[in-house]
Amino acid sequence: MTKFISEPKVYLVSRPSVDWEQVAAFLADEGVPGIPDSIRAGDDESAAVIEISARLCYMSYGRGRRDIEEFVTNLLSSKDGSVFEHVNYGFVFTGVSRSLTHELVRHRAGFAYSQRSQRYVDETDAPFVLPPALAMMDGDAEEAGLIIKGALEAASESYDRLVEVLQAAIPRDKFESRTDHRKAVRQAARAVLPNATETKIFVTGNVRAWRHFIEMRGAVFADVEIRNLALRVLEELQKEAPLLFGDFTIDELPDGTRTATPKYSKV
Ligand SMILES: Cc1cc2nc3c(=O)[nH]c(=O)nc-3n(C[C@H](O)[C@H](O)[C@H](O)COP(=O)(O)OP(=O)(O)OC[C@H]3O[C@@H](n4cnc5c(N)ncnc54)[C@H](O)[C@@H]3O)c2cc1C
Structure with a gap:
């Protein structure tokens, strides 16, 4: 069926996900304000990654925009897209x-x-x-459905039949393993899949x-x-x-x- x-x-x-301990260690080593003063995105890990990477460019931790929504919107509107790749x-x-x-x-x-x-x-x-x-569709949906389903059922039957025929027709001894033989059968039979x-x-x-x-x-x-x-x-x-x-x-x-x-x- x-x-x-x-x-x-x-x-x-x-x-x-953010490793906050590592972020805190980095901020401490650099002598810049710690969390949360440096990272305004707080628990929002997606925005935090953006903020951490963007602020690194200018080492602006603890400075500049305080509102994270404004910070991210500024990056989007100025097409500073590379930080979104993180x-x-x-x-x-x-x-x-x-x-x-x-x-x-x-x-x-x-x-x-x-x-x-x-x-x-x-x-x-x-x-x-x-x-x-x-x-x-408003009209003829039933007929279109019958045509599509009929064609797909026919393709499915052709695939099943092809697998059977190819299994016998492709010599098993030409392949090192059963997996390779099966792969040869399926890669040929998939030609009829829509x-x-x-x-x-x-x-x-x-x-x-x-x-x-x-x-x-x-x-x-x-x-x-x-x-x-x-x-x-x-x-x-x-x-x-x-x-x-x-x-x-x-x-x-x-x-x-x-x-x-x-x-x-x-x-
Ligand atoms: C409505 C619609 C119809 C379409 N019709 C057809 C069609 O008829 N035939 C067809 O072949 N394709 C068609 N496409 C596919 C389209 O051409 C793109 O291949 C596909 O949308 C991927 O988008 P992208 O090229 O922006 O690549 P993405 O891989 O999504 O890349 C994102 C961006 O990165 C940059 N980029 C990525 N790779 C390179 C690169 N190698 N060199 C330079 N810059 C790069 C580009 O600025 C690119 O826009 C269609 C797409 C849509 C949305």
Whole structure:
């Protein structure tokens, strides 16, 4: 029975952390004011990393702007983006399509990726991600749904059949291990898997990179599936690091989808 998915799952699995003892030791060694006079971000570790790195440039601990919101906003508005690269967040995304991850991995600067392999992992029971357009249509949604689901079921059957046939057709003795033989079978059989095939991906990005990704993929001209994901990521990061992502506004379009727009573009 082929499974279909309509919504991604988004797990925020890693976040920055500060070793306050080491920060205090550094400040003491340098003879500058200690915490909290030097670091106004206090317990907000995401903003603290930004503040510690930015203040190091001018050794301005204990001097200058006292309000952390004003401090971070000044960095954003003056496009002092490099300090935002010190703060990393890691997400696991599941229930996303291969077409989404193909677009996602085009974002190079500041990102690291680990994606489920179609060569090592069997895709026999792989679910498929339905395009969000299906839920947005007024007329003929039923017919479009039948066409899409029919095509995906046929692809799934072709994959299963191909695996069976290739297992017998590709000589086992040409490979050192069973794993290598299985890999040869799966890497050939995946040729018939469509863009809609579900995949899972671990993505770590720094704040500068995530801001750029959300700006590009949260815009109205982005594909609806990746736009939905960008909005979900933004919602998590706005809770997690409000000072670093609070300038994005979220709007709802007449078709029910949403967009994200930053006040400070491409920091
Ligand atoms: C709506 C939409 C439609 C698209 N359509 C297509 C399409 O039809 N075909 C297609 O091929 N792609 C398409 N793309 C992908 C797009 O061209 C980019 O590859 C993708 O958005 C990644 O963004 P980026 O180039 O800013 O790279 P990122 O890796 O996110 O880099 C961030 C920034 O770092 C800098 N940077 C990164 N790498 C370099 C480098 N090597 N040299 C210099 N500066 C660098 C740039 O300033 C860049 O903007 C589309 C993207 C969107 C949002």
